[in-house]
Amino acid sequence: MKPTDVQIFGDRLYVTDLKNRCVRAYDKTKRKLLFTLPRDPATADIRSKLFAPANLAVDAEGRIYVSDIGAFRVQQYAPDGQFIRQFGQGSGDRPGEFARPKGVAVDREGLVYIVDAATQVVQIFNPEGQLLLYFGEMQGSSPGLDLPAKVAIDYEHTAMFDSYAAPDFKIEHLVIVTSQIGERKVSVFGFGHKI
Secondary structure, eight states: OOEEEEEEETTEEEEEETTTTEEEEEETTTTEEEEEESSSTTTOOTTTOOSSEEEEEEOTTOOEEEEETTTTEEEEEOTTSOEEEEESOSBSSSTTOBSSEEEEEEOTTOOEEEEETTTTEEEEEOTTSOEEEEEOBOTTSTTBOSSEEEEEEESSOGGGGGGGSOTTEEEEEEEEEEESSSSOSEEEEEEEEEO
């Protein structure tokens, strides 16, 4: 096993296994393997297979999102491990495509945030897998992301960043992105609305 990420949700512990090309779902108290994603890697449909799983997230409904560097997409699975859909249209650097998808996070509204380490942006998809927008810029710009790896959503600490927002803007949540190289290792973006 070669673990690359871990998530805890309810009574489950999810671990990405790069070596065996799967995600392992464990009962966190009994330490017992419940199932893998895909459910049967040897016979899985090509759409549900994982080739190089990197990061994962779990939404409020228990659905699992897995970034797959080897397939240039993010896979979504039901809480029981059944494949639902993919996010991303394949390899590329155009909006809606991925060259190196890494970090993935889901906000309270079900929007899916996916970091692309190669294009150095974060793309936001609706729950049905349609691209809504993207943000971030390559190194050298003020919001530059340098080999971004992880994204997280935070609703608890918005007040700490109010002084950085325009006076007529209310921050509703933060999107925090880590970069592996460059001067700025952590970038914080505020999402919200005009007052």
